[in-house]
Amino acid sequence: xxxxxLKGNIAMAEAAVRAGVEAYFGYPITPxxxxxEWMSERLPALGRTxxxxxxxxxxxxxxxxxxxxxxxxxxxxxxxxxxxxxxxxSYIAGTEVPVVLIDVMRGGPGLGNIAPSQGDxxxxxxxxxxxxxxxxxxxxxxxxxxxxxxxxxxxxxxxxRSIVFVVADGNxxxxxxxxxxxxxxxxxxxxxxxxxxxxxxxxxHFLSSIYIEPKDEEVANYRMMQVWKRVQENEIRYQEYxxxxxxxxxxxxxxxxxxxxxxxxxxxxxxxxxxxxRPISLNPFPxxxxxxxxxxxxxxxxxxxxxxxxxNDVQRAVKGKIPIDFYARLGGxxxxxxxxxxEILRINQEEIPxxxxxxxxxxxRFAPVINWKN
Amino acid sequence: MVTTATPVQVVYKRPTSLSDIPTHYCPGCTHGxxxxxxxxxxxxxxxxxxxxxxxPVGCSVFAYNYFTCDFVEAAHGRAPAMATxxxxxxxxxxxxxxxxxxxxxxxxxxxxxxxxxxxxNLTVIFINNAIYGMTGGQMAPTTLPGQKxxxxxxxRDVETMGFPMKMAELLSQLDGAGxxxxxxxxDPKNIRMAKKAIRLAFETQVHGLGFxxxxxxxxxxxxxxxxxxxxxxxxxDHMIPAYPIGDYKVSPAVANLKV
Numbered sequence: 120x121x122x123x124x125l126k127g128n129i130a131m132a133e134a135a136v137r138a139g140v141e142a143y144f145g146y147p148i149t150p151x152x153x154x155x156e157w158m159s160e161r162l163p164a165l166g167r168t169x170x171x172x173x174x175x176x177x178x179x180x181x182x183x184x185x186x187x188x189x190x191x192x193x194x195x196x197x198x199x200x201x202x203x204x205x206x207x208x209s210y211i212a213g214t215e216v217p218v219v220l221i222d223v224m225r226g227g228p229g230l231g232n233i234a235p236s237q238g239d240x241x242x243x244x245x246x247x248x249x250x251x252x253x254x255x256x257x258x259x260x261x262x263x264x265x266x267x268x269x270x271x272x273x274x275x276x277x278x279x280r281s282i283v284f285v286v287a288d289g290n291x292x293x294x295x296x297x298x299x300x301x302x303x304x305x306x307x308x309x310x311x312x313x314x315x316x317x318x319x320x321x322x323x324h325f326l327s328s329i330y331i332e333p334k335d336e337e338v339a340n341y342r343m344m345q346v347w348k349r350v351q352e353n354e355i356r357y358q359e360y361x362x363x364x365x366x367x368x369x370x371x372x373x374x375x376x377x378x379x380x381x382x383x384x385x386x387x388x389x390x391x392x393x394x395x396x397r398p399i400s401l402n403p404f405p406x407x408x409x410x411x412x413x414x415x416x417x418x419x420x421x422x423x424x425x426x427x428x429x430x431n432d433v434q435r436a437v438k439g440k441i442p443i444d445f446y447a448r449l450g451g452x453x454x455x456x457x458x459x460x461x462e463i464l465r466i467n468q469e470e471i472p473x474x475x476x477x478x479x480x481x482x483x484r485f486a487p488v489i490n491w492k493n
Numbered sequence: 494m495v496t497t498a499t500p501v502q503v504v505y506k507r508p509t510s511l512s513d514i515p516t517h518y519c520p521g522c523t524h525g526x527x528x529x530x531x532x533x534x535x536x537x538x539x540x541x542x543x544x545x546x547x548x549p550v551g552c553s554v555f556a557y558n559y560f561t562c563d564f565v566e567a568a569h570g571r572a573p574a575m576a577t578x579x580x581x582x583x584x585x586x587x588x589x590x591x592x593x594x595x596x597x598x599x600x601x602x603x604x605x606x607x608x609x610x611x612x613x614n615l616t617v618i619f620i621n622n623a624i625y626g627m628t629g630g631q632m633a634p635t636t637l638p639g640q641k642x643x644x645x646x647x648x649r650d651v652e653t654m655g656f657p658m659k660m661a662e663l664l665s666q667l668d669g670a671g672x673x674x675x676x677x678x679x680d681p682k683n684i685r686m687a688k689k690a691i692r693l694a695f696e697t698q699v700h701g702l703g704f705x706x707x708x709x710x711x712x713x714x715x716x717x718x719x720x721x722x723x724x725x726x727x728x729x730d731h732m733i734p735a736y737p738i739g740d741y742k743v744s745p746a747v748a749n750l751k752v
Binding site for chain 2 (some may be wrong): 141142144168170172173174176177178180181182183184185186187188190192206207210214315316317318319320323324325326327328329
């Protein structure tokens with residue numbers, strides 16, 4: 120295989136095709152529609168299932184049905200569509216069937232806009248649907264990583280019978296850059312024991328999220344936590360840049376992390392010992408790794424394209440041991456590397472208090488940027 | 494005295510597609526009849542082994558307990574979408590949903606219309622008893638004008654609560670529908686007609702002739718607040734005039750099926 124110039128949405132779609140996806144269901148929504156369009160051409164040509172549903176509500180329930188057959192299945196959408204899928208997702212979680220979802224996040228809340236955002240972090244990482252469940256959440260910062268994580272998502276989904284999200288933002292979905300696609304895997308011909316495919320002379324199968332006796336639901340919830348414990352032990356993913364001697368560590372995921380890397384490199388050129396920690400698995404979150412970093416770096420700067428949703432998880436890891444500052448652009452605005460660089464340089468000069476809310480301090484600094492008048 | 498041995502002949506038995514367990518339905522409820530008819534059809538067509546049922550939310554949420562075929566349990570109203578997902582991946586299996594009036598005609602209206610519109614090769618058994626049973630007798634989309642329920646205590650006022658949804662009539666308008674009929678479960682003659690319709694609905698699917706739906710007028714004596722006998726009479730007196738029994742869509746291809 121060689122590198123090609125690929126658009127993120129199409130790269131993720133083709134990666135799924137090559138990972139052996141058997142069925143895709145979706146509904147058009149910007150900025151992920153190219154993914155659906157790609158699937159509409161590729162999957163029928165390969166004799167696999169593509170269906171444009173009447174809504175995201177229907178699409179997620181089609182996915183649920185197809186997942187119950189043990190087939191490799193995927194769905195994609197963008198923020199408002201993902202909100203509509205939360206009911207079905209909760210049922211999928213409760214039934215413990217593997218599915219892959221791609222969320223190409225856009226500005227919100229509400230109809231918002233179609234520009235890149237990271238505003239769905241809490242909804243996806245910390246729940247969204249009702250009840251107790253934990254999806255695996257992976258965040259790419261390049262087209263290549265989007266390809267690799269999409270393939271990984273299918274393997275993890277099946278290994279843990281889990282929901283796996285790939286959370287890209289409009290930037291990753293719409294951007295074109297050179298990347299290499301994986302070789303085509305054959306579609307599998309054997310299905311797991313739990314799959315509902317008609318009894319075909321064997322024992323009857325039944326799949327459901329219903330546990331009408333609370334004592335049974337309690338056991339089911341406990342079992343799911345046992346699975347989640349294994350995920351936490353084995354599936355933490357992150358990337359470190361220039362952290363060996365970093366005094367200021369920037370923490371950012373996805374597009375924000377990628378832009379922060381440019382800022383970190385520029386800071387290095389100016390003699391500032393900056394580094395970057397980029398969580399790839401947002402769930403499970405690399406808590407222990409961040410805690411270790413907080414033991415040998417002096418200050419943290421969390422950069423996000425939301426109002427500090429991951430910041431809470433970083434604070435949980437750092438436990439108030441070192442000061443944290445926060446920087447964000449909101450509502451579909453992508454930060455420039457220079458904005459983050461300015462923050463790194465400021466932090467390098469200023470003392471940051473250990474106490475107080477980094478978000479509140481950022482709001483004060485940020486007000487002039489949007490000409491906010493009190 | 495001379496005794497002659499008469500050969501023993503089984504004339505009535507439990508279908509193998511029907512589980513041998515106690516029912517959770519109220520005494521007098523017609524869900525059990527509907528279940529049995531489906532199981533008899535599965536037996537007769539010898540399709541139990543390749544049939545996947547999709548249970549709804551409502552009184553028949555536990556429908557999966559009563560059939561010996563594979564089953565899944567859908568979210569409220571989403572059974573046609575879930576069934577679509579299964580059928581599209583496994584087109585040679587037989588997939589049916591079993592849905593009540595709240596499930597299908599209220600919260601699941603979008604999913605059922607589009608499944609029919611796409612001509613999904615699914616069979617839908619629709620239980621219309623004009624009330625929400627599981628939650629204790631609230632107004633359903635099929636509740637009749639003037640009918641008292643726990644959420645329309647003075648009777649359904651069409652000025653404020655709208656009119657009943659006529660699902661067989663609605664779905665029959667769609668080109669994707671191959672077989673859409675309404676039957677009733679209130680007496681033996683109608684029950685036999687209902688069984689024939691269920692058979693033809695499954696045959697429609699097996700022959701790939703599009704969407705099929707059998708609406709079954711049913712009783713809910715518990716939530717109607719009357720006796721079993723009165724509920725049968727009420728169905729005949731009030732539901733059949735509002736929901737006429739009949740064939741609403743039989744595509745030419747289905748009409749030509751020899752069963």
